[in-house]
Amino acid sequence: MWQQVEQSLHSSMGLVMNKIATMLPGILAFIVAFLFFLLLGWLVSWIVSRILSGLRFDERMGRGANAMAEFSPRATPSLLIGRIVFWCFVIAGVVVGVSALGTSEQIVSGWMLAYVPRVVGAAILLLAGNVLARFVSRSVLITGVNLNLSYARLLSMGVRWMILVLTGAMVLDHLALGGEIVELGFGILFGGIVFALSLAVGLGSRDLVSRSLEREAARPPEVVPPEKIHHF
Amino acid sequence: MAAVEFTEETKQQVERIGSADVVVGIAGAVSPEELRPRAERILQELGSAVSSLRFVFAWPGKAPASPPGESAADNPALALLPFSPPPQAEVWAGVSANQRAVLGLAASLNARVCIVLGSDLAALDARAIQLFAYAVLDRQCGLAMPVYLAARYDGLLNSGILSPLSRALYGRRIRYPLAFDFAASGALCGALSRSNLAAENAGNALLWPVTVASTQNAQVQVGQVHIDVHHKVATEGLELSAVLGQLVGSLFHEMDVCASHWQRIRGSQATPVWGNAGEGSDDAQPIDPQSMLDTFLLGSRNLDEVWRLILPPNSLLELRRLTRLAPDQFRLPDGLWASIVYDFALAWRLRTLSRGHLLGALTPLYLGWAASWVREVSSLSNADAEQRLEQLARAWEEKKPYLLSRWRWPDRFNP
Numbered sequence: 082m083w084q085q086v087e088q089s090l091h092s093s094m095g096l097v098m099n100k101i102a103t104m105l106p107g108i109l110a111f112i113v114a115f116l117f118f119l120l121l122g123w124l125v126s127w128i129v130s131r132i133l134s135g136l137r138f139d140e141r142m143g144r145g146a147n148a149m150a151e152f153s154p155r156a157t158p159s160l161l162i163g164r165i166v167f168w169c170f171v172i173a174g175v176v177v178g179v180s181a182l183g184t185s186e187q188i189v190s191g192w193m194l195a196y197v198p199r200v201v202g203a204a205i206l207l208l209a210g211n212v213l214a215r216f217v218s219r220s221v222l223i224t225g226v227n228l229n230l231s232y233a234r235l236l237s238m239g240v241r242w243m244i245l246v247l248t249g250a251m252v253l254d255h256l257a258l259g260g261e262i263v264e265l266g267f268g269i270l271f272g273g274i275v276f277a278l279s280l281a282v283g284l285g286s287r288d289l290v291s292r293s294l295e296r297e298a299a300r301p302p303e304v305v306p307p308e309k310i311h312h313f
Numbered sequence: 314m315a316a317v318e319f320t321e322e323t324k325q326q327v328e329r330i331g332s333a334d335v336v337v338g339i340a341g342a343v344s345p346e347e348l349r350p351r352a353e354r355i356l357q358e359l360g361s362a363v364s365s366l367r368f369v370f371a372w373p374g375k376a377p378a379s380p381p382g383e384s385a386a387d388n389p390a391l392a393l394l395p396f397s398p399p400p401q402a403e404v405w406a407g408v409s410a411n412q413r414a415v416l417g418l419a420a421s422l423n424a425r426v427c428i429v430l431g432s433d434l435a436a437l438d439a440r441a442i443q444l445f446a447y448a449v450l451d452r453q454c455g456l457a458m459p460v461y462l463a464a465r466y467d468g469l470l471n472s473g474i475l476s477p478l479s480r481a482l483y484g485r486r487i488r489y490p491l492a493f494d495f496a497a498s499g500a501l502c503g504a505l506s507r508s509n510l511a512a513e514n515a516g517n518a519l520l521w522p523v524t525v526a527s528t529q530n531a532q533v534q535v536g537q538v539h540i541d542v543h544h545k546v547a548t549e550g551l552e553l554s555a556v557l558g559q560l561v562g563s564l565f566h567e568m569d570v571c572a573s574h575w576q577r578i579r580g581s582q583a584t585p586v587w588g589n590a591g592e593g594s595d596d597a598q599p600i601d602p603q604s605m606l607d608t609f610l611l612g613s614r615n616l617d618e619v620w621r622l623i624l625p626p627n628s629l630l631e632l633r634r635l636t637r638l639a640p641d642q643f644r645l646p647d648g649l650w651a652s653i654v655y656d657f658a659l660a661w662r663l664r665t666l667s668r669g670h671l672l673g674a675l676t677p678l679y680l681g682w683a684a685s686w687v688r689e690v691s692s693l694s695n696a697d698a699e700q701r702l703e704q705l706a707r708a709w710e711e712k713k714p715y716l717l718s719r720w721r722w723p724d725r726f727n728p
Contacts, residue, residue, distance in 0.1 A: 216667065219619065223673035226612045227554045229604075234615045310466045310600060310687060313546060313556055 111178035118174025126167035133159035172201060203255045210248025214241045246270065317417035317506050323396040327421045330369060330392050335446060336424040338415025339372040340408050340493065341432020342398065348372060349393060351437055356391055358439035363446070366390065371418050373398035373411050394418065405559055408432075408493065409520040416497060417506035426450055427502050431493030435542045444538040444588045445496035452585070455533035456526040457496040460488045462541045462591040465690045465698040466600060469683050472702055474561055474654055477709040481651075481716075482568060482575040483527040485535050486584050486706070490523045491560065493544050497522065504529045519563040528574045539588035557679060558672035565661040572662075576717060581710055599691050602684035606643060609684060610636055612677025619674045623660040628653055635681070645685040647708030653678055655716040659723060 133139075139157045176197060218241035225233025250267040253259050259266075282290060319327070339348070352370045356363065371394040396418060399410035412429050419427030426449040430436045436459070448457035461468075471489060479490035497505055508518075508525045526533045568575065613620075613636045620629060631649050638644075657675050661668060690698040 219667075219670050220673075222615060223619065223670055224554075226608070226615050227552075227673060227676050229608050229611060231611065233611070310602075310605075310683070311468060311546075312470045312553055312683070313468065313560070 107181060110181035114178040114181055115171075115174045118170045118177065122167040122170025122174070125170060126163040129166050130159055130163040133162060138162075172197065199256055203252045206252050206255055207248060210244060210251070214244035214248065217241070217244060243274075317399075317414050319414075319417070319421075320397045323394075323418075326394055326396075327418060330394060330422060332367070333369040333392070333419075333422040333424045334366040334426070335363070335442075336369045336371060336415065336419035336422060336427045337437075337442065338412075338418065338427060338429050339370075339432055339434070339437075340411035340415060340429055341372075342374050343372050343432055343434060345372070345374065345393065345395065347434070348437075351434070352391060352393070355437070355439045355442055359443060364390070366446075368392070369394050369418075369422060369424070371396060371415055373414065405491075405519055405556075405563075409518065412520050413506045413508070416502045419497075419499065420502040420506055423499060424502065425499045426496055427499070428496040429494060431544050433493075433545050435544050436494040436540055440588075441494070441538075441540045441542065444540065445494075448536045448538055448587055449496050449498050452536060452587070453498075453534060454496075454536040454585075455498045455501045455530075456522055456535045458487050458489060458523065458535065458537050458584075459492050459494050459542070460537050460539045460586060460588075460590070461492075462539075462543060463695075465693065465695055466687060467543075469686065470557060470560060470679070472705075473650070473679065473682050473686065475564060476702075477651070477706040478564060478568075478654060478658075479521070479523055480581050480706050481709040481713050482571075482578070483523060484578040484581045485523055485527060486581050487523050487535065487537065490521060491519065491564075492522075494540065494542070495522055497526075501526060501529065501533065518566075519560070521564065521567050524567050524571060527578075528571050535584050537584050537586045539586065539590045541591040553680075554673050554676040557676055558669065561657075561675065562661070562668065562672050565658050568658055569662050572720065576720070579713075581706075600687055602687040603640060605680040605684035605687070606640055609677050609681030612674075612681075616674050616677065619666065619670065620678075622665050623671065623674070624653065624656050628656065632678075641688075643681075643685055644689065645682045647705050648712055650682050650705075651709040651712040652715055655712065655719065658716070659719050662720070663723060 138159045218237045221240045222233055222237035225236050230236065246267070250263055253263045337352070348370060352368070356368060367390050369392045374395050396414060399407075399414055408431075411432075415429050416427055426446055428442060428445045430441075441459075445457050448454045468489075471491070475491055476488055480486055505520065505522055505525050508520060523535060526535055613632060617629075620632070624632070628649060631646075635643065635645065654675075657671060660666065660671055665671070690701060693701060
């Protein structure tokens with residue numbers, strides 16, 4: 082019996098080693114292709130950045146560049162284009178590498194190839210969502226503080242998480258993960274938040290709101306005293 | 314370099330007038346029916362002192378009833394010159410655009426002096442015109458800036474940031490570097506009218522005459538004249554953070570553009586002042602700055618993550634210490650305030666964060682300084698408050714080496 086076990090182990094080991102041996106050139110080809118495209122991407126993006134700075138691309142962009150700098154202060158249009166070129170090459174390297182893994186993995190690589198655009202789209206969505214969440218929450222925080230709102234931080238965090246949740250749902254939807262659960266979950270979450278806020282105002286603070294409105298309606302027009310401090 | 318664009322009609326009027334000795338330009342829309350009699354009265358009041366000079370009064374708007382360019386009434390020494398107003402821009406940028414247009418017209422007319430006045434016409438009187446003309450024509454000043462009659466709590470943004478920063482950078486002790494009224498010599502008019510026109514956002518660029526005068530030629534003499542004028546600034550609907558963003562942002566922009574120039578300047582020069590300083594009313598009523606202090610404290614509780622990106626650890630520590638003080642003991646030291654603004658200027662240059670956010674985050678700090686200032690000068694007379702301003706400006710100058718180090722080595726020098 083032990084002989085049969087030993088033989089069985091030997092044969093399975095042999096099969097695994099054989100499989101690894103057949104995949105090894107493919108893995109090597111993947112690494113080579115990836116590194117090659119990485120280097121090529123770096124080189125081409127450097128050349129593109131040099132050409133764009135030579136053409137004074139950022140200055141020519143004018144207002145567009147200013148608007149972009151508001152969202153991502155350190156990024157200039159030429160830097161952004163350089164990065165896009167670089168990452169295009171990196172993705173191409175991954176695709177070529179996966180294809181080079183071998184004909185036996187053609188089904189896998191075919192599926193991966195078809196999925197790559199979705200991953201890229203999702204990554205862009207995630208990046209844009211994060212940048213937007215950071216920008217908008219900071220805007221809300223600073224504006225809130227300048228308006229003397231004591232709950233400025235709470236407001237800012239609320240806005241940030243709303244955008245992040247929305248982004249997360251969009252990313253999952255784009256990746257076709259979770260199917261209808263994501264849509265349903267997101268709908269329930271957002272609906273729940275709005276419903277909770279409505280209840281909080283409608284039931285919890287009903288008297289407070291009505292008193293406040295009555296007070297506002299009954300208040301005589303306020304005479305604003307002249308400002309004694311002039312900032313400008 | 315780009316020049317101010319005028320319509321064909323304006324160019325024809327300039328050709329018709331030919332030349333002028335003094336151009337008095339209004340940087341905003343005014344009624345020609347109001348302007349003409351006042352201009353004539355001023356010339357009468359000035360009398361023989363200006364009898365040999367030819368005056369042109371320019372303003373953005375439409376021509377009066379009599380043909381433009383022709384001498385008004387029976388006075389051959391006076392001509393009226395309406396011009397098409399530049400495209401509408403933000404509040405202060407609109408004033409600057411009109412000021413540039415007036416200076417451009419003066420350059421076209423080869424004027425010996427151009428006097429630019431605010432559109433509320435508060436400074437349109439014989440005394441102010443005489444003083445400005447005297448400073449430029451008789452005392453050979455390239456630029457004459459005003460010293461307004463101000464109370465302790467007036468123009469705090471100017472007193473707290475614009476004036477001391479401009480003085481520390483360009484070495485000219487000018488009380489109001491961003492003024493509604495000023496005068497420039499004919500030689501400087503062209504440079505002033507072209508300043509910032511080639512910038513990315515030229516439509517909203519402000520005109521900083523002192524900066525232009527200092528960077529054009531270090532030999533240009535800058536003087537000041539006392540004028541008893543109090544401009545009415547329409548503040549309704551204007552948010553402090555928006556105005557602070559526009560004015561301070563513009564000064565930071567100038568700072569970035571002229572970095573190679575101001576880095577060479579050490580200390581400051583006194584500027585000659587002409588005219589008599591008026592007696593402002595010493596309003597004895599104390600003012601409670603608690604609301605400004607509250608905004609500062611709210612900012613320190615909430616904006617820590619933003620301030621940490623801009624300010625070095627030392628300043629943050631100092632600010633944290635200040636928040637623990639009792640309201641009546643709250644004082645923002647001059648040196649700390651100067652270094653805070655310098656750090657914000659550096660963050661503007663490095664684009665550490667969005668520039669809108671940067672200037673928004675400066676507002677609570679400015680209000681903290683304003684609260685400290687109001688509390689400090691409440692017991693002082695106007696004259697003593699001016700002395701205190703001088704002390705503040707010196708502190709900014711003393712902190713300039715800090716700015717230079719941070720500006721040149723932002724990563725290495727971070728105390």
